[in-house]
Amino acid sequence: MTRSASKGPxxxxxxxxxxxxxxxxxxxxxxTWSRACQIAPEMVGFTFGVHNGKEHKEVFITEDMVGxxxxxxxxTRKFVRHGGKMQKEMEQKQKEAEISAAKAVKGxxxxxx
Numbered sequence: 001m002t003r004s005a006s007k008g009p010x011x012x013x014x015x016x017x018x019x020x021x022x023x024x025x026x027x028x029x030x031x032t033w034s035r036a037c038q039i040a041p042e043m044v045g046f047t048f049g050v051h052n053g054k055e056h057k058e059v060f061i062t063e064d065m066v067g068x069x070x071x072x073x074x075x076t077r078k079f080v081r082h083g084g085k086m087q088k089e090m091e092q093k094q095k096e097a098e099i100s101a102a103k104a105v106k107g108x109x110x111x112x113x
Contacts, residue, residue: 009040010036011038011040012032012034012037014034015030015034015048016040016042018030018032019042019046022046024044024045024046025045027046027047028047029049029056030046030047030048030049031056032048032050032051032070033051034070035050035069035071035074036069036070036071038067038068038070039061039065039066039069039070041066044061044065044066045061046060047059047060047061048070050070050071050074052074052076053076057073057074057075059073059074
């Protein structure tokens with residue numbers, strides 16, 4: 001459910017106070033726990049440390065991010081890839097194939113010299 005248009009976007013006043021009067025890039029990482037805060041045009045160029053429940057993830061704000069929420073760019077769940085024994089074997093074969101292909105290319109370039 002989106003926020004009512006009559007209320008306007010939710011921008012945490014504490015974040016606006018932290019960036020007020022400062023130049024983008026000159027300040028360090030601005031730590032925040034406010035994941036629900038929408039990104040305003042005034043925030044472009046700043047780097048925020050958005051808390052994900054365990055640590056602060058650095059998020060550099062660009063123009064494309066305006067209108068989104070800070071929490072969208074700091075994931076709370078860590079993806080551990082699927083698979084197991086079969087997946088490891090497949091990855092090992094792929095790695096060996098890449099190495100052999102690289103050696104073949106290297107050998108071909110040395111022969112031409």
